[in-house]
Amino acid sequence: MLVTIRDVEYVAKLARLEFTEEQKQRFTEDLNGILNYVEMLNEVDTENVEISIGAYRVENALREDVVKDSFNRDSLLKNAPDSQDGFVKVPKVIE
């Protein structure tokens, strides 16, 4: 067992997701299945292999520092669940 129900609960909390006991049980099994499957990668000797961040090596997709027009505010705010006075509005949060 690589993953326990505790791990599922922890990851769910980090992702702000709520699950029923039944779902937690199922995800624990699913995640263990997945992790057991990719476990076989550990059989490969990666001693001298550099970390790779993608399947194809691509370098330096860069942009010049030239200002472009920003988007129309109303059209942007249409993507937010709620807005007011030109702000995106969300339930009150105080850290």
Add this chain to the structure above:
Amino acid sequence: MEFEAIIGLEVHAELSTKTKIYCGCTTEFGGEQNTHCCPVCMGLPGALPVLNKEVVTYAMKAGLALNCEINKETYMARKNYFYPDCPKNYQITQDETPLCKNGYIEITTEEGTKKIGIQRIHIEEDAGKALHREDGTYVDFNRSGVPLIEIVSKPDMRTAQEAKMYLENLKAILQYTEVSDCKMEEGSLRCDANVSVRPKGSTEFGVKTEIKNMNSFKAVEKAIEYEIKRQIEAINRGEKIVQETRRWDEAKGETVVMRSKEEAHDYRYFPEPDMVYLVVDDEWINNVKSTLPELPDKKRARYISEYGLPEYDASILTSSKALAAFFEDTVKEGASPKDASNWIMGEVLRTLNDREMSIEDIKVQPKHLSKLIELINNGTITGTIAKKVFKDMFETGDDPEKIVNEKGMVQISDENAIRDIVNKVLDENPQSVEDFKNGKTKAMGFVVGQVMKASKGKANPQLVNKLVEEELQKR
């Protein structure tokens, strides 16, 4: 038991590029809420971030000025957390591969020069701004995606004062290189501190706390001082220090718990799949190196050797790029470095301090300060009058020559005119004449003062001295 403190600082500086780090929106400060935004910096699904080349150049410039090595191959990482000012629910930053590492800043302590190590400098995006109102949290994303560098020091500082000096030098270097304008009041420079204490002589680190929400260098100094004292007192009471994040409460002058280790974030960093490797070659690095200006340390040394200024004056004059430029421009306009330094260290900084202004706001032009100094040196005005003229220049930004002419402040060097004033003062002060005759030379000083006052500070002081003595002898 005697304790020593271990202090490390994390500084965020907004870069002065024209556009944001991953999109072409402007970085201009202010602007109506959510008008400097696009799908990339608003974190809309499907938007693709593309790294601003200038951000890399600026960050390397900071790194090279701070004596860092450049990591030639780096990649970006996702830092995952939920907060409304972070629209993607992750920040694109660098984790395992910071662009710059292993640098240092020198500070001058009582025991001499001390090197404060810089562990790393990485590039990342700023968050938006959340305003908490009665009925909800309102978010403005204009600042979201503004490029930042995070400069992480090594835990090399031992006192709050050292931390403040490190920050002052860091700010000066970032301003000299024009990497950041470092305006703390606009949030373009922010600082968090890691503080722990340990028995003096011990080599192990104590448990550290992280302090946030310090809005000025003064606040950083006060917060660290408070935290060191708090930790030592807790240990002396037999309590254990807990690893936690604390917030500096400026009004109360104390640090208060924000969150404990148990509530600490788990950021789950991983390589950012929307971006590719960043590779910098020697050519790029050398190009950046060639654009580095004369940095504060070098400038200070030059002021001492070339201009013969005292070390203290040289340190003050080079403490900000704008002040150094003001000094150098004044010298360029003809003033001697000593005169220019004396005036800037004296009248200029004193007046700015009194008004709580900085050199960037001054109306006086270097060429006018230089002219004012010339007016004193060629005898047109006295030193006393010069201070009055300077006050006028400070208010109006006018040419000192114009002020002197309009207000009739030209020095009186006419012997007869001064002799008349002297005799008038002596007639009015028979007691002083008596005192002088009885050998009280102090009386002469009083008479000189009265003559200067009667001439409204315009009489040539050397002539006044000479004539007062002559006339007193005659009586």
